[in-house]
Amino acid sequence: MKEELFVSGRNIPNIDPYLHIWHWQIPIYLFLGGLAAGILFLAAVYTILGKDKEMQATVKWAPFIVPFALIIGLFMLFLDLKHKLYFWQLYTTIRLESPMGWGAWVLMIMTPISIVWSASYVREVFPNWDWKFKFLYTFEAWVIKNRWFIAWPMAIYAVILGIYTGILLSAFNARPLWNTTILGPLFLVSGMSTGAACIILMSKNHEERRLIGRLDLLFISVELFFIVHMIMGFLAGSQVQIDAANLFLGGQFTVPFFVFVILLGLIFPAVLETLELIGFKVPIVIPAILVLLGGLIFRFIMVEAGQITRYLY
Amino acid sequence: MRYAMAIDTKKCVGCSDCVVACQTENNVPIGFCRDWVTETVDGTYPNVSIELRTERCNHCDNSPCVRCCPTGASHFEDGGIVMVTHHKCIGCGACIQSCPYEARYSHPDGYVDKCTFCIHRVRKGENPACVSVCPTSCMYFGDLDDPNSEIVNVLKNRKFKALAPEAGTKPNIFYLT
Numbered sequence: 001m002k003e004e005l006f007v008s009g010r011n012i013p014n015i016d017p018y019l020h021i022w023h024w025q026i027p028i029y030l031f032l033g034g035l036a037a038g039i040l041f042l043a044a045v046y047t048i049l050g051k052d053k054e055m056q057a058t059v060k061w062a063p064f065i066v067p068f069a070l071i072i073g074l075f076m077l078f079l080d081l082k083h084k085l086y087f088w089q090l091y092t093t094i095r096l097e098s099p100m101g102w103g104a105w106v107l108m109i110m111t112p113i114s115i116v117w118s119a120s121y122v123r124e125v126f127p128n129w130d131w132k133f134k135f136l137y138t139f140e141a142w143v144i145k146n147r148w149f150i151a152w153p154m155a156i157y158a159v160i161l162g163i164y165t166g167i168l169l170s171a172f173n174a175r176p177l178w179n180t181t182i183l184g185p186l187f188l189v190s191g192m193s194t195g196a197a198c199i200i201l202m203s204k205n206h207e208e209r210r211l212i213g214r215l216d217l218l219f220i221s222v223e224l225f226f227i228v229h230m231i232m233g234f235l236a237g238s239q240v241q242i243d244a245a246n247l248f249l250g251g252q253f254t255v256p257f258f259v260f261v262i263l264l265g266l267i268f269p270a271v272l273e274t275l276e277l278i279g280f281k282v283p284i285v286i287p288a289i290l291v292l293l294g295g296l297i298f299r300f301i302m303v304e305a306g307q308i309t310r311y312l313y
Numbered sequence: 314m315r316y317a318m319a320i321d322t323k324k325c326v327g328c329s330d331c332v333v334a335c336q337t338e339n340n341v342p343i344g345f346c347r348d349w350v351t352e353t354v355d356g357t358y359p360n361v362s363i364e365l366r367t368e369r370c371n372h373c374d375n376s377p378c379v380r381c382c383p384t385g386a387s388h389f390e391d392g393g394i395v396m397v398t399h400h401k402c403i404g405c406g407a408c409i410q411s412c413p414y415e416a417r418y419s420h421p422d423g424y425v426d427k428c429t430f431c432i433h434r435v436r437k438g439e440n441p442a443c444v445s446v447c448p449t450s451c452m453y454f455g456d457l458d459d460p461n462s463e464i465v466n467v468l469k470n471r472k473f474k475a476l477a478p479e480a481g482t483k484p485n486i487f488y489l490t
Contacts, residue, residue: 098381
C-alpha cells in the first residue's frame with residue numbers, strides 16, 4: 001500500500017482559510033432553533049394533555065420567547081449568507097433532498113404558528129392590550145377555542161424543527177464528524193433539554209418545576225446515551241470518522257467537550273436535579289443555566305470541529 | 314454524454330499553467346482559483362517518489378453539492394457538468410461544506426464559484442482552458458460514452474485512480490498513475 005507521507009496544502013490564500021465558511025452565526029441559530037423546538041413541543045404536549053392550567057410557564061410564558069428566538073435565529077442565518085439579496089430564492093424552490101431547503105420551509109411554518117400561539121395569550125399577560133381591529137379579536141377567539149387542535153401540528157413541527165437542526169449538519173458527507181444521522185435525534189433531545197431548562201427558569205410554580213426538572217433529567221440521560229452512541233459509531237467507522245472521534249478523545253476539542261459539554265452541561269446539572277428530586281434544597285436556577293450554556297457550547301464545538309474534519313489534505 | 318478528465322501524474326511537472334489559464338479564461342478574482350496543484354511525497358528515503366496532481370471540481374455523478382443546495386442553484390448541465398447558477402445562489406455555504414474535494418469557494422461577489430469544465434468552450438467543441446494550455450499534454454478531456462475518444466482509450470490502457478473514492482461521490486476526474 002502506498003502511504004502518503006506528505007501532501008502539500010493548497011496554499012491558496014483567499015480560499016483555504018475561507019473554506020471554514022460557517023462561523024458563530026450557525027451555532028447560535030442551531031441553539032435558538034433547538035430551544036424553540038423544545039419549548040413549543042412541551043407547550044403543545046401539555047396543552048394536548050389538558051394541563052394548561054397547572055403548567056402555566058410551559059404553556060403560556062415560555063412560548064413568548066419562541067417567536068423572538070426564531071426571528072433572531074433566522075436573522076443569524078441571513079447574516080451567514082454571502083449572497084444576501086438573493087435569500088428569497090429559498091422560498092421559490094422546494095427541494096426535499098436539501099435539509100436546508102426544507103428546514104427553511106419548516107421555519108416559515110413554525111414562526112407564524114409560534115407568533116399566533118403567543119398572541120393568543122397576550123391578553124392574559126397584559127389585560128389592557130388592545131388588538132385595534134375587530135377581525136383580530138375574532139381570530140384570537142378562534143385560536144383560543146382551537147388551541148388543542150393547533151397543539152397537534154405544533155408538536156409535530158417542533159419535533160421536525162429539532163431534528164432539522166441536527167440533520168442540517170449531517171447532510172454533508174464531506175465532513176465526517178457531521179455525517180451521522182444520530183445528529184438529528186441528538187440535537188432534538190439537546191433542544192428539548194434546553195427548552196425544559198428555559199421553562200424551569202421562568203416557572204414560579206414548584207410542582208411544575210419538579211415535573212419539568214424530571215423531564216429534563218430524562219432528556220439529559222438520553223442525550224448522554226446518544227453522545228456515547230455517536231462516538232461509538234465513529235470509532236466503528238472509516239478512518240476519517242475515527243479521526244473525527246479522536247478530536248474529542250485526545251484531540252484539540254477534548255477539554256472543551258468533556259469539561260463544558262459533558263461535565264458542566266450534562267452530568268453536573270443532572271446530579272443537581274437528582275439531588276433536588278430526592279429532597280435536597282438546590283437552587284434550580286443553577287442546573288437550568290448550566291444546561292442552556294452546555295447546549296450552546298455543544299453546538300459551537302460541533303460546528304467548529306466538524307469543519308476541520310475532511311477527506312483530503 | 315459523460316464528460317470526464319484524465320490527468321497523467323507521470324507527465325505533470327507542476328508548472329501551474331493550468332491554474333493561470335483557468336484564472337485568465339474565467340476571469341477568476343485575484344487570490345482565488347478554480348484549480349490548483351498538489352504534491353504528494355511517499356516512500357522512505359532514498360526510495361521516495363513525488364506525485365504531482367492538478368486538481369479541480371470532480372463533477373461527480375453522485376454530487377453532494379447538487380443534493381444539498383437549497384435553491385437548486387447547483388445543478389447538472391448536459392454531460393454531467395456541475396454548474397452554479399449565480400442568480401439563484403444565496404451563498405449559504407452548504408455546497409462548500411458538502412464537497413470532499415473542497416473545490417468550491419465563495420466568490421467575492423457573494424455567490425459560490427467553481428470549475429465549470431469551461432462549459433462555454435466545451436459547447437463549441439474546444440477543450441477546457443487548462444487542458445488546452447498544458448505544456449506536457451498531461452491532461453485528457455472527453456466523453457466517457459464515446460468509445461473512440463482519447464480519454465476512453467487512455468483509461469483503457471493505463472492504471473488510474475480517483476481521489477477520495479471512499480467519500481462515495483463517483484468522481485469524474487481520473488489520475489493516471
